[in-house]
Amino acid sequence: MNDDTAPASRYTARLANEIERKWQDHWEEQHTFWAPNPSGALSEGFEQVKGKEKLYVLDMFPYPSGAGLHVGHPLGYIGTDVYARFQRMNGRNVLHALGYDAFGLPAEQYALETGQHPRTATEANIANMRRQLRALGLGHDPRRSVATTDVAYYRWTQWIFLQIFESWYDAEADRARPIAELVADFEAGRREPTGDANPDGTPWSDLDERTRREVVNSYRLAFLNEAVVNWCPGLGTVLANEEVTADGRSDRGNFPVFKKPLKQWTLRITAYAERLLGDLDLLDWPDPIKLMQRNWIGRSVGATIRFPLVDHDEELEVFTTRPDTVFGATYMVLAPEHPLVDALVPDDWPSNTAARWKGEFGADVSPRDAVAKYREFAGKQSEMERQAEGREKTGVFTGAFARNPLTDGDIPIFIADYVLMGYGTGAIMAVPGQDERDWEFAEKFDVPIVRTVAPPDDDFEGPYLGDGPAINSGFLDGLNIADAKHKIGEWLVEHGAGAPTINYKLRDWLFSRQRYWGEPFPIVYGEDGLPRAVPASLLPVELPDLDDFRPAALDPDDAASDPAPPLARAEQWLEVVLDLGDGPKRYLRETNTMPQWAGSCWYFLRYLDPTNEDALVDREIEEYWMPPGGVDLYVGGVEHAVLHLLYARFWQKVLFDLGHVSTVEPFHRLYNQGYIQAFLYRDQRGIAVEAAEVEERDGKFFFNGEEVTREFGKMGKGLKNTVAPDDIYRDYGADTLRLYEMFTGPLDASRPWSTTDIIGVHRFLQRLWRNVVDEDSGEVRVSDEPTDEETRRLLHRTISAVRDDMGDLKFNTAIARLFELNNRLTQVVADRGAAPREVVEPMVLMLAPLTPHVGEELWQRLGRPATLAYEPFPEFDPALLVEDEIEVPVQINGKVRATIRVPSGISDDALEAAARADERIAALLEGATVRKVIVVPGRLVNFVIA
RNA sequence: GCGAGCGUGGCGGAACUGGCAGACGCGUCGGGUUUAGGUCCCGGUGCCCUUCGGGGUUUGAGGGUUCGAGUCCCUCCGCUCGCACCA
Structure with a gap:
C-alpha cells in the first residue's frame, strides 16, 4: 500500500497487479497450461510429454453464484493449483481444469429475483466468476472448461440417462446389462418375467405388447415409480431424501416438505448398494466421509419373515435384524401408509378389544374410522413433531390378527407411525422383550411381553438387548444370539416362511424435479402413456425457451397441492412427431427436468475430452487419465459427503458396467478442504x-x-x-492472497479470515523481492559467487522440507520454511550487498507454485527464459542435510538441565560421557545416585537419580 | 440418544514412529531510520518468581502407563460435524 511514496521498484500492490496481468496474459497466449491428450482434438504437444506420468487434479464443480466469489471460495482452488504446479515441476503431465455446475434451483431463483432469464443470468455469473478466477492466476487448461448448461454438454448428460434407462441390473452377474439382453432372455425363455407388472407370472410369450413393455420398464435402472416422495410446495418440486433435512425441510430454501405419493422418475441406486459400500475400501478418502457413506447406505443383516394373516389369504412380510427373537413377537406394527392396511381392517372390532387399542378418537369408532383418523393424525404430523424428544408412542389397533409362524399364536396388528413405510417392508414383528421401541409401545398399549433372551439377572427391568441364552423359544432355547439367528434362518428357509436377508437404508434416487432450469429428459410418451426413449441420434433434447419459467405459485404450507412442471406450458415443444421404429407418431415430451446433481455426476469425464461429439469421452483418452483408481486428487468440501459423491460413484459404476469407462470408482483420493470463516x-x-x-x-x-x-x-x-477477492487483489495482489490463504493453516482446517494478518505474507514477498531487485533502480542484484556453507545447508534442508510438505498438501509449513530461508537470505544480502544466485534461483522455483506471478517475474529478471512452469523443482543434496555436530539436551529426572554439542555420529557411551562431562550436569550429579541412564541416540540423555 | 472428530500463548497455527512444547506469521513491547505517521531494519515476547546465575510452571479438567506424554489409556467438561423411532 501507500504506493505513491514507495520506491519505484518496490513490490507494492501496484507492481503486483502489473506483473500479475502480464503473466496471466502470457500463460493464456502461450497455452502454458494446456495439458495434451494422447489423441484427438486436444492432443497437440503430446509427443513432448509422452514419457511423463499423468496426474489428474480436480476441484469440486463450482456453482456460479450471482453474488460472485468471496475469499472463502478459492481456498481449495488455490490448494489444487499449488499442488498441480508443484507436480508439473516434478515432471508430471498434469490435467487441471475447472467448469461450471450451472443448472439448478439457485440459478433459477436468482434469475427470478433479478428478473432475467436463467440462461442470461447464468452466463453472466459464469463470466464474472471466470474473471475473478483468472485474476488468481490458476493454471487451468481453459479448453476443458465446460458448463452443465451448455447444450453440447447436457446432450451427453441425456445420453447417460438413456444408458441408465436402457439397462437393468443382473443380480447374478452383479452388474448392469443392456435391457435388450433382458428382452432377448425373455424371448428365448431363458428368464421368466416377474415383478409387480406381471403379478401372476404369466410367461413372456403369453403377455400382450403393453404388459411386456410394462414388465421391461419395471426392470430398468431408470423407471417411473409411484411412491411416497418428498413434496416441497415452497419450491414447487419434489426432492430426493438426501435433499431433505432432519427436521423435514428443504435443504435449499428451508421450506416444509410433505410426504406424498407421486409418480416420479427414479434411479435404481439400491441395486448398487453392496458395491457402493464394498468399493469404499478401494478409496483413499478421509475416514469420516467413508463412514458417512456407510451409514447412509445403512446395510443391516437379518431376515425376512412372513406372517400369515388370520382370516385372510395374504401374508405380512417383515424385515428384522433379530430373527432369533421371533418367539417373542407378540404383536405386529404396520406403517400407517402400508398398502395392506385397507384390506385387513374388519368392519367391527373383535370382542373384548380394549378401549385404548381403539386409539384416542373415542371408544365408539369403528376400526375403519380409527384407522382413518390415525392416518390423518400421522399425516399431519410434521417430521419435526414425529421426531420430537420424548415423543410418546402412538398407534391404533387394526382389528386384524396375524399368526406367529413359530408359536402359532394369534397376535394383534397395529398401525403406528414409529414404523416407517420407506424402510424394510414397512412392517415389523414387535418383540418388546428385546427392543426398546416395542417395549415402550407394549407398555402403553398393554400388549404381552415375552422375553426370549435371558437377561443377566432375574429382576432386570426393560428390554434386554444384550447377548444371552434363548428362553421361551422352543428349539432355540439355550442358544446365544448368533447361533439362534443361524438356526432360525435355516428353519425359515426350510418351512418357506422367510429367509436370511440383507436390507439397506439407502433408497432409490428420486430423479425428477418440477422446475425449468435443468436437463430435459430424453423421454416421450405415446398414446399408451408409457415412456419411450428418444433415440440417441436425436439428442440433445433442448430446453425450450420459456418467457414464464417460474413454477406455479404455491402455498409453501399446502401439503395438498400438486406439482406443475413449467415445461408443461411449452406448447410448441411439448408435442412432437417421431418415428420410433413403428412409423411417425405423435408423442408428448416428459415435462420434468433432471435434478442439479445429474450434471455433476460425470463432469470430470468431460474435462478429459470436452469437444468430443461422438462419445461422452474417447476411450483411449479416458484410459490415459483415469486409471488406476480414478481422479488422482479430488478436493472439495465435506458438504458433498453423501449427495454428490454417492451419486457420482453410482453413475461411474453404471458406465463401467456398460463398458464406457475403465475404472469402477471416479475419485481415488479425496481431500476435504476447510472453510474460511x-x-x-x-x-x-x-x-x-x-x-x-x-x-x-x-x-x-x-x-x-x-x-x-x-x-x-x-x-x-x-x-x-x-470479503471480495477483488478488494484483496487491489490492496495486495493475487499472489499475496494466494500465499495468505495457504499460510493460515493446513488445507483441511477451517480458519478465520483476518485482513490484518495478510500484511505478514505481503511483507515476506516484499522482502524477497528486495533481496533480488534493487527497489530504487529496479536492477537485479544477484551474484554468481557461491554462498556460505551455513546458508547452503539451510537451503538444502528447506528444499527437502518444502518438497515433503507440498507433496502432503501441507502448504502452511512449507511457507514457514521459505520464510526462514528468506530471513537468512536477507542477512546474506545485508552482509554481501547481493544475493547469491545459488540460493535465489531455487528459492524462486520453490515459491513459484504458491505465488506464480512473482515467481515468473523474478525468474525472468534473473535472465531465465519464460516460463518456469515446467522447470524441475529444486533437488536437495542429502549430504548437506547431515550435520557434523548436533545439540543434545541432557535431562535429570526428565527435566532439561543442559544442552551439549556433540559430533553427529557419536556412540551412546560417548554421548553419556559427554553429558556427564558437562559442568552443570556434573555438579547436579555430584553425590547423587544415578539409578538409570537413558540414552536416545542423537536425541537426548536422561539421568534418573534418587 | 447413537456415531465421528477436535480442545496448544492475546490470535492463526508448528511439534516425525512418545524425546528440548510454542517453528513461522499476526499482534504487542523496546530500539534504530524518519520532520512526523506509516513503510523499512534490529531485538524481546506462554505464564509466575528472580539476587539476572537461574528457578518454578504450562498443551480443556482429573487420573493412569512410562526414565520421559501435546502425542498412548481411562473418566469428565466444552465445541464441531453426521445420523436420528432404520426394526
Missing part, C-alpha cells in the same frame, strides 16, 4: 450488520454507535461479512 455481527433485533463497518472498543462491538454481538461462522452475502 469470518466474524459476523448482529444488532439487537438479530439482524446481521455490515461487518466491515463494525468498530471494536474495549472488547465490545459497535455499529453506528449501537452495540452489536459478535458471532463466528461461514461467510455469506446475507450475513454481510463477505
Whole structure:
C-alpha cells in the first residue's frame, strides 16, 4: 500500500497487479497450461510429454453464484493449483481444469429475483466468476472448461440417462446389462418375467405388447415409480431424501416438505448398494466421509419373515435384524401408509378389544374410522413433531390378527407411525422383550411381553438387548444370539416362511424435479402413456425457451397441492412427431427436468475430452487419465459427503458396467478442504450488520454507535461479512492472497479470515523481492559467487522440507520454511550487498507454485527464459542435510538441565560421557545416585537419580 | 440418544514412529531510520518468581502407563460435524 511514496521498484500492490496481468496474459497466449491428450482434438504437444506420468487434479464443480466469489471460495482452488504446479515441476503431465455446475434451483431463483432469464443470468455469473478466477492466476487448461448448461454438454448428460434407462441390473452377474439382453432372455425363455407388472407370472410369450413393455420398464435402472416422495410446495418440486433435512425441510430454501405419493422418475441406486459400500475400501478418502457413506447406505443383516394373516389369504412380510427373537413377537406394527392396511381392517372390532387399542378418537369408532383418523393424525404430523424428544408412542389397533409362524399364536396388528413405510417392508414383528421401541409401545398399549433372551439377572427391568441364552423359544432355547439367528434362518428357509436377508437404508434416487432450469429428459410418451426413449441420434433434447419459467405459485404450507412442471406450458415443444421404429407418431415430451446433481455426476469425464461429439469421452483418452483408481486428487468440501459423491460413484459404476469407462470408482483420493470463516455481527433485533463497518472498543462491538454481538461462522452475502477477492487483489495482489490463504493453516482446517494478518505474507514477498531487485533502480542484484556453507545447508534442508510438505498438501509449513530461508537470505544480502544466485534461483522455483506471478517475474529478471512452469523443482543434496555436530539436551529426572554439542555420529557411551562431562550436569550429579541412564541416540540423555 | 472428530500463548497455527512444547506469521513491547505517521531494519515476547546465575510452571479438567506424554489409556467438561423411532 501507500504506493505513491514507495520506491519505484518496490513490490507494492501496484507492481503486483502489473506483473500479475502480464503473466496471466502470457500463460493464456502461450497455452502454458494446456495439458495434451494422447489423441484427438486436444492432443497437440503430446509427443513432448509422452514419457511423463499423468496426474489428474480436480476441484469440486463450482456453482456460479450471482453474488460472485468471496475469499472463502478459492481456498481449495488455490490448494489444487499449488499442488498441480508443484507436480508439473516434478515432471508430471498434469490435467487441471475447472467448469461450471450451472443448472439448478439457485440459478433459477436468482434469475427470478433479478428478473432475467436463467440462461442470461447464468452466463453472466459464469463470466464474472471466470474473471475473478483468472485474476488468481490458476493454471487451468481453459479448453476443458465446460458448463452443465451448455447444450453440447447436457446432450451427453441425456445420453447417460438413456444408458441408465436402457439397462437393468443382473443380480447374478452383479452388474448392469443392456435391457435388450433382458428382452432377448425373455424371448428365448431363458428368464421368466416377474415383478409387480406381471403379478401372476404369466410367461413372456403369453403377455400382450403393453404388459411386456410394462414388465421391461419395471426392470430398468431408470423407471417411473409411484411412491411416497418428498413434496416441497415452497419450491414447487419434489426432492430426493438426501435433499431433505432432519427436521423435514428443504435443504435449499428451508421450506416444509410433505410426504406424498407421486409418480416420479427414479434411479435404481439400491441395486448398487453392496458395491457402493464394498468399493469404499478401494478409496483413499478421509475416514469420516467413508463412514458417512456407510451409514447412509445403512446395510443391516437379518431376515425376512412372513406372517400369515388370520382370516385372510395374504401374508405380512417383515424385515428384522433379530430373527432369533421371533418367539417373542407378540404383536405386529404396520406403517400407517402400508398398502395392506385397507384390506385387513374388519368392519367391527373383535370382542373384548380394549378401549385404548381403539386409539384416542373415542371408544365408539369403528376400526375403519380409527384407522382413518390415525392416518390423518400421522399425516399431519410434521417430521419435526414425529421426531420430537420424548415423543410418546402412538398407534391404533387394526382389528386384524396375524399368526406367529413359530408359536402359532394369534397376535394383534397395529398401525403406528414409529414404523416407517420407506424402510424394510414397512412392517415389523414387535418383540418388546428385546427392543426398546416395542417395549415402550407394549407398555402403553398393554400388549404381552415375552422375553426370549435371558437377561443377566432375574429382576432386570426393560428390554434386554444384550447377548444371552434363548428362553421361551422352543428349539432355540439355550442358544446365544448368533447361533439362534443361524438356526432360525435355516428353519425359515426350510418351512418357506422367510429367509436370511440383507436390507439397506439407502433408497432409490428420486430423479425428477418440477422446475425449468435443468436437463430435459430424453423421454416421450405415446398414446399408451408409457415412456419411450428418444433415440440417441436425436439428442440433445433442448430446453425450450420459456418467457414464464417460474413454477406455479404455491402455498409453501399446502401439503395438498400438486406439482406443475413449467415445461408443461411449452406448447410448441411439448408435442412432437417421431418415428420410433413403428412409423411417425405423435408423442408428448416428459415435462420434468433432471435434478442439479445429474450434471455433476460425470463432469470430470468431460474435462478429459470436452469437444468430443461422438462419445461422452474417447476411450483411449479416458484410459490415459483415469486409471488406476480414478481422479488422482479430488478436493472439495465435506458438504458433498453423501449427495454428490454417492451419486457420482453410482453413475461411474453404471458406465463401467456398460463398458464406457475403465475404472469402477471416479475419485481415488479425496481431500476435504476447510472453510474460511469470518466474524459476523448482529444488532439487537438479530439482524446481521455490515461487518466491515463494525468498530471494536474495549472488547465490545459497535455499529453506528449501537452495540452489536459478535458471532463466528461461514461467510455469506446475507450475513454481510463477505470479503471480495477483488478488494484483496487491489490492496495486495493475487499472489499475496494466494500465499495468505495457504499460510493460515493446513488445507483441511477451517480458519478465520483476518485482513490484518495478510500484511505478514505481503511483507515476506516484499522482502524477497528486495533481496533480488534493487527497489530504487529496479536492477537485479544477484551474484554468481557461491554462498556460505551455513546458508547452503539451510537451503538444502528447506528444499527437502518444502518438497515433503507440498507433496502432503501441507502448504502452511512449507511457507514457514521459505520464510526462514528468506530471513537468512536477507542477512546474506545485508552482509554481501547481493544475493547469491545459488540460493535465489531455487528459492524462486520453490515459491513459484504458491505465488506464480512473482515467481515468473523474478525468474525472468534473473535472465531465465519464460516460463518456469515446467522447470524441475529444486533437488536437495542429502549430504548437506547431515550435520557434523548436533545439540543434545541432557535431562535429570526428565527435566532439561543442559544442552551439549556433540559430533553427529557419536556412540551412546560417548554421548553419556559427554553429558556427564558437562559442568552443570556434573555438579547436579555430584553425590547423587544415578539409578538409570537413558540414552536416545542423537536425541537426548536422561539421568534418573534418587 | 447413537456415531465421528477436535480442545496448544492475546490470535492463526508448528511439534516425525512418545524425546528440548510454542517453528513461522499476526499482534504487542523496546530500539534504530524518519520532520512526523506509516513503510523499512534490529531485538524481546506462554505464564509466575528472580539476587539476572537461574528457578518454578504450562498443551480443556482429573487420573493412569512410562526414565520421559501435546502425542498412548481411562473418566469428565466444552465445541464441531453426521445420523436420528432404520426394526
